[in-house]
Amino acid sequence: MTYSKKVLDHYENPRNVGSFSSSESNIGSGLVGAPACGDVMKLQIKVDDNEIIKDACFKTYGCGSAIASSSLVTEWIIGKSLLEAENIKNTNIAEELDLPPVKIHCSILAEDAIKAAITDYRNKNKS
Amino acid sequence: MKFPIYLDYAATTPVEHQVMDKMIQFLTLDGTFGNPASRSHQFGWKAEEAVDIARNQIAELINADFREIIFTSGATESNNLAIKGVADFYKRKGNHIITSKTEHKAVLDPCKYLENKGFYVTYLTPLKNGIIDLEELKANICQNTILISIMHVNNETGVIQDINSISKICTHHGILFHVDATQSIGKLHINLKDTKIDLMSFSAHKIYGPKGIGGLYVRRKPRVRLSSQIHGGGHERGIRSGTLPVHQIVGMGMAYHLAKNNIESDYKYLTDLRNYLWNGLKNIEEIYLNSNLKNGAPHILNVSFNYVEGESLIMALKNIAISSGSACTSASLEASYVLRALGIKDELAHSSIRFSIGRFTTKSEIDYTIKIVHIAVNRLRNLSPLWDMFKCGIDLDTVKWTHNSF
Numbered sequence: 001m002t003y004s005k006k007v008l009d010h011y012e013n014p015r016n017v018g019s020f021s022s023s024e025s026n027i028g029s030g031l032v033g034a035p036a037c038g039d040v041m042k043l044q045i046k047v048d049d050n051e052i053i054k055d056a057c058f059k060t061y062g063c064g065s066a067i068a069s070s071s072l073v074t075e076w077i078i079g080k081s082l083l084e085a086e087n088i089k090n091t092n093i094a095e096e097l098d099l100p101p102v103k104i105h106c107s108i109l110a111e112d113a114i115k116a117a118i119t120d121y122r123n124k125n126k127s
Numbered sequence: 128m129k130f131p132i133y134l135d136y137a138a139t140t141p142v143e144h145q146v147m148d149k150m151i152q153f154l155t156l157d158g159t160f161g162n163p164a165s166r167s168h169q170f171g172w173k174a175e176e177a178v179d180i181a182r183n184q185i186a187e188l189i190n191a192d193f194r195e196i197i198f199t200s201g202a203t204e205s206n207n208l209a210i211k212g213v214a215d216f217y218k219r220k221g222n223h224i225i226t227s228k229t230e231h232k233a234v235l236d237p238c239k240y241l242e243n244k245g246f247y248v249t250y251l252t253p254l255k256n257g258i259i260d261l262e263e264l265k266a267n268i269c270q271n272t273i274l275i276s277i278m279h280v281n282n283e284t285g286v287i288q289d290i291n292s293i294s295k296i297c298t299h300h301g302i303l304f305h306v307d308a309t310q311s312i313g314k315l316h317i318n319l320k321d322t323k324i325d326l327m328s329f330s331a332h333k334i335y336g337p338k339g340i341g342g343l344y345v346r347r348k349p350r351v352r353l354s355s356q357i358h359g360g361g362h363e364r365g366i367r368s369g370t371l372p373v374h375q376i377v378g379m380g381m382a383y384h385l386a387k388n389n390i391e392s393d394y395k396y397l398t399d400l401r402n403y404l405w406n407g408l409k410n411i412e413e414i415y416l417n418s419n420l421k422n423g424a425p426h427i428l429n430v431s432f433n434y435v436e437g438e439s440l441i442m443a444l445k446n447i448a449i450s451s452g453s454a455c456t457s458a459s460l461e462a463s464y465v466l467r468a469l470g471i472k473d474e475l476a477h478s479s480i481r482f483s484i485g486r487f488t489t490k491s492e493i494d495y496t497i498k499i500v501h502i503a504v505n506r507l508r509n510l511s512p513l514w515d516m517f518k519c520g521i522d523l524d525t526v527k528w529t530h531n532s533f
Contacts, residue, residue, distance in 0.1 A: 011439070011442060014510060017509070017510055019515065031512065031529075032529045033528065033529065034528035034529065035473070035474035035477075035513055035523060035528070036472070036473035036474055036477075036528075037473075038436055038437075038438075038462065038473075038474075038477040039436070040511075040512055040513055040528070041512070042512035059510055059511060059512040059515060060510060060511070060512065061434060061435070061436055061510075061511040061512060061513045061514075062436050062439065063436055063438040063439050063442075064438065064439050064442045066436075066439075067439060067510065112529070116529075
């Protein structure tokens with residue numbers, strides 16, 4: 001598989017790897033994918049009172065472009081509002097990383113991970 | 128040490144210098160460049176003589192008669208010729224073929240092709256250790272069975288099939304037996320006088336010969352008939368037309384001659400090195416051996432690193448040339464069908480790596496490999512949410528996963 005320099009860079013130097021305590025109310029966690037399919041992404045966001053994502057982290061089991069896609073979106077969503085983060089499309093991710101066509105599903109997974117983390121945060125903070 | 132380290136000898140091997148020296152004598156004006164089919168002058172006679180010598184060298188390695196060797200472009204073509212050629216010739220006798228789910232695509236795809244032509248194919252599921260269940264094989268034989276095609280050594284796991292016993296079953300039932308010996312030829316002893324195999328496919332490039340040349344053994348006594356798949360000038364006794372590539376044939380002959388001389392020392396060297404590699408890796412937590420050290424070819428070690436995805440591991444091991452399965456399927460995103468047929472869970476099949484070693488592999492290359500596999504597996508597990516869950520004692524089978532539809 002020939003990957004772009006950006007994929008290789010994120011793969012070699014993944015940004016924001018780690019975990020937050022998911023029991024905190026200001027944390028949203030998204031876990032998407034399935035081991036049997038070869039990709040699982042865990043994306044977490046730390047949200048402030050103004051619904052701004054102050055921090056994000058990820059852990060990914062998957063190929064190089066799955067790791068790169070999740071690493072990239074953590075960079076993108078830090079500092080964004082939940083609404084802005086929700087509007088990130090997989091096509092933005094695929095374009096930025098110049099993903100090969102067979103790897104487009106990795107960008108879809110990353111988009112799903114953002115949405116899942118935001119949904120989790122909102123479910124926790126319904127009042 | 129030269130980087131990257133080549134550990135993909137099951138995909139292909141470099142050509143031995145003696146093989147190359149031989150080949151270049153058969154290309155240019157000052158060499159033996161003639162067409163062996165030219166019977167009217169000495170350029171042709173010399174080329175024919177060189178082909179005869181090579182054919183004998185190949186026959187000697189497997190204890191066959193030189194007239195039983197048909198040259199093809201490689202084992203894929205040999206498999207196609209054997210399976211389609213038998214099906215076409217013997218279709219009045221029957222339309223049932225037995226093979227296994229763990230065969231190479233060069234066997235499975237011709238079988239699928241024949242299914243569209245009205246043939247019935249039984250795909251046997253091997254036992255968990257990768258070996259064909261002989262009782263199941265026997266149970267599937269019927270009056271219409273004309274061919275059983277089973278590989279000798281599996282290209283992904285290295286598991287060796289009991290071709291002697293299968294041969295006896297075939298003889299007993301009067302069924303033709305085809306063996307894909309691509310991964311075993313020159314590595315394990317094959318004696319076709321002792322074992323009744325009717326058709327056997329092999330190639331040159333897995334055993335230090337050139338790519339693009341292979342052969343099909345076609346038994347003479349009792350005679351096996353085939354419908355040719357390529358028609359033309361009636362070369363190779365009418366079974367496979369096409370001008371013989373003399374330089375490749377003499378290269379193959381030399382490679383097989385060297386294999387015959389080195390078979391014992393190669394076997395010992397590769398077995399020791401493969402065991403050394405496994406001993407260096409086996410203490411990694413959650414590592415699974417997909418090969419069989421006791422009943423496996425000496426050059427293949429297939430392992431799964433749980434909670435690490437295979438392609439990302441291959442990327443991490445960029446100084447080592449390895450693969451997750453056969454070269455022919457390395458572009459596919461699917462987990463190995465061979466490992467899945469053995470009942471290995473999808474996630475472990477996704478985490479598999481095939482290390483395959485050869486005559487030129489050194490101990491220091493294996494030492495380096497062991498070292499960086501440890502580092503890479505650790506690094507990727509630190510990135511893996513599955514590893515965290517495993518460490519927290521979560522049973523991943525109980526997690527409700529969101530399946531990606533792609």
